[in-house]
Each structure stands twice: as structure tokens, then as C-alpha cells.
Amino acid sequence: MKCPRCKEVETKVIDSRVIEEGYTIRRRRECTNCGYRFTTYEKLELDIMIVKKDGRREPYNREKLLTGIRKACHKRSISEETIRGFVNELELDLIQRGEKEVSSEYLGEKVMQALKGWDKVAYIRFASVYKEFKDISEFLDQIRELNHDEPKG
Structure with a gap:
């Protein structure tokens, strides 16, 4: 060095x-x-290719993943430690899978699952980009689904 x-x-x-x-x-x-x-x-450097929805392949990029999650969590009460811990666990999962290629859908669903448990607003922010919402009705459908999934108290 x-x-x-x-x-x-x-x-x-x-x-x-x-x-x-x-x-x-x-x-x-x-x-x-x-x-x-x-x-x-x-x-640890992951030598994994991410297969995009359109079939393109690009190398896994930890910073790109962290940036997307941070944007979704902006001004929400989710610590950097929580985000980094999740990404560490996700990378361990990718290593344990033992595959050279992983779909972007797999990563997106893992992130959405975590965000759904942490903060509903962060979840909707991420989902709107990940699922490529075309109009407000798709936002509303996702919010209705979230409200339906919440346990009634």
C-alpha cells in the first residue's frame, strides 16, 4: 500500500x-x-454478475445497492448500521448460493422484503423505482396491498 x-x-x-x-x-x-x-x-469482493430485467449483465456493485437503499430510506429512522448490516447479510446469501449470476429481481425482492419490515414509506419509495410505477394508480395499489398486509390491532 x-x-x-x-x-x-x-x-x-x-x-x-x-x-x-x-x-x-x-x-x-x-x-x-x-x-x-x-x-x-x-x-470481501464478490465476483458475481447481476442479470438485469432486459437481459443485460453487469458486475455486482455494493455501492450501487447501498445508494439505492439509502435513497429509499432518506429522512426515515433507519440507521446506516442497519442498512450496512442488511447488505452484509445479502452478500453472504449471494456467496452461499454459489452462483456466478444472480437476477436483479432476486436482489430487488430481498431489498423490498427488508424495507417492508423497517419502514413502509422507504418500501414504497424503493418499490416505485424497482417496479417502475407508470402512474399514481400503481402507487395506490401498492399502498392498499401494504395496508392489507398489516395486522389489524
Whole structure:
């Protein structure tokens, strides 16, 4: 790992910690040349292709998934920790499936299932994009379905 300050190639690890439930390693490093200390993160990389609805394939992108979920959860009471924990679990599920290709529908349904349990507004926001609602009647149908699914108290 190059030093971000002096570009020296030789750095030493002075501390390592496992974070994000074991999915990431945080390393504190020190440059052997200038003594600058910095932090790096080591994450599991998924070598999985996502098959889109139209048949296109693109590499799995954790940040793209996180961005979509964050947009749905904007100004809702869902913590970043909850979102990241869910994505970690989803990635573990993808690894355990052992498949090189996963449909975008599978990912979308997993996200919608989680959002439905966390926050109905976030769920509707995500569903409107994921299901490509064409007009207000599709929103209303989805809201009616949500209300129908809620237990009566």
C-alpha cells in the first residue's frame, strides 16, 4: 500500500481490527519513509454478475445497492448500521448460493422484503423505482396491498 503523503511503497501495519460483523478488516498503517499514519479497509469482493430485467449483465456493485437503499430510506429512522448490516447479510446469501449470476429481481425482492419490515414509506419509495410505477394508480395499489398486509390491532 503506497503512502498517500510521500508515495513510498513500504508501509507497515500497526493495528488490524475486524469490523462490520467480520466482513471488513480495518488496518492502521505507518509509512516507513515519512512516518505518516493512515487507515485502509479490506473488504470481501464478490465476483458475481447481476442479470438485469432486459437481459443485460453487469458486475455486482455494493455501492450501487447501498445508494439505492439509502435513497429509499432518506429522512426515515433507519440507521446506516442497519442498512450496512442488511447488505452484509445479502452478500453472504449471494456467496452461499454459489452462483456466478444472480437476477436483479432476486436482489430487488430481498431489498423490498427488508424495507417492508423497517419502514413502509422507504418500501414504497424503493418499490416505485424497482417496479417502475407508470402512474399514481400503481402507487395506490401498492399502498392498499401494504395496508392489507398489516395486522389489524
